[in-house]
Amino acid sequence: MTVVISAGIRAVLFDLDGTLIDSAPDLGAAADQMRTDRGMPSLPIDAYRPMAGAGARGMLGVAFGMTPEHPDFLTYREEFFCNYEARMTRSTFLFDGVADLIGALERLGLQWGIVTNKSQRFTIPLVASMPVFSKAAAVVSGDTTPHAKPHPAPLLHAAQVMALAPDQCMYVGDDERDIVAGRAAGMPTVAATYGYLGSQSDTSQWGAQAHINSPLDLLQLLRTA
Template sequence: MMRGVRAVLFDLDGTLLDSAPDLAAAADQLRVRGGLPSLPLNQYRAHAGAGARGMLRVAFDIGPEHASFDQHKAAFFSLYERSLTERTVAFDGVDAMLAALNASGLAWGVVTNKAQRFALPLTGAMPMFNGAAAIVCGDTTPHAKPHPEPVLEAARRVGFAPADCIYVGDDLRDIQAGKAAGMRTVAACYGYLGPDADVDTWGADAKVNSPLELLKLLDLP
């Protein structure tokens, strides 16, 4: 059980939102336009946490070092921007969890590597984010996770010291950022864990297998 927590900060994709269907649809549309056969969602899902890099790796087997990567990334972003709210939903239990945080008086916010171009329209379209005390995006500060600065910026915005906050995420970078910021960390094991993820080696202070398990850690009803 985590004592003395005054604010809870969350990663977005893979922790609060299941955005894989919209990310995969954009990448797969680009793949089909290139004359390749469509791939099923389950081939994309585990890589959704890596954003464009992960989606283009699945769709075209290319990385940032490839000559056409930037061109493909720009096209992917354009397609995704047009449809980022079509299939994206909160994970089961997230609405109830956030409602419990609101009712308890605990502050909460979001720290994502997703750029403002995508994160702000997405969260703005979903009423559950009305209670967020902060939404820090990948380009809000000069650094992205695993650098601690975005997490520290969120702590400043919610008005509490890092030691009074916990950070919840489904990626090693989340745990690294939270620990570097001086926060306790929680690994969301229901998220977009990649095929090589070994959560036990991340060094998180706790693990949860569903959003509602977080309430037990916080001793909330």
């Protein structure tokens, strides 16, 4: 792990799924219900987990081999959304160490926030269901701005909400598009290799300035002024 983060950092922004929360069980179950409703055999959660960070596209790809170009994709996606909405807090949990990490950031006097590609339809109730997220200085969803990651707009919006320059914010995520978005926004970036796509990819090729193998590893990258 390379320590590169300077005392100029005033906030840490996080991706949500695969970085702060393990939502794979609920995402996978929502897609798997579609299989069993059609008389197809259930798949194990481990089949869904690697693609949980890709949302409906990833889950439908695993469950049905379906891509967004499929003529039924939008219909299947809405069915998946309804299934997920009905159960999205049932088996979703913080990754070990996340609550302690957030507490430590607050003790250091750092702001923190969430920037996810999840739509507000899911982000708002999910974040509200977890008390640890109540002090987030910014919560930006995939449809908060006209563009989702890997476009930098959501990250720039979060920085604006916190009244900070982009280079005063660090972005942490488990998907290459998180790192692409962070770099485009001018933020130091950290790859969460314990996350969904981080665990399945060569994260050294993403261009992140640092890598962490667990949430609490992030504290080793921070120096206070």
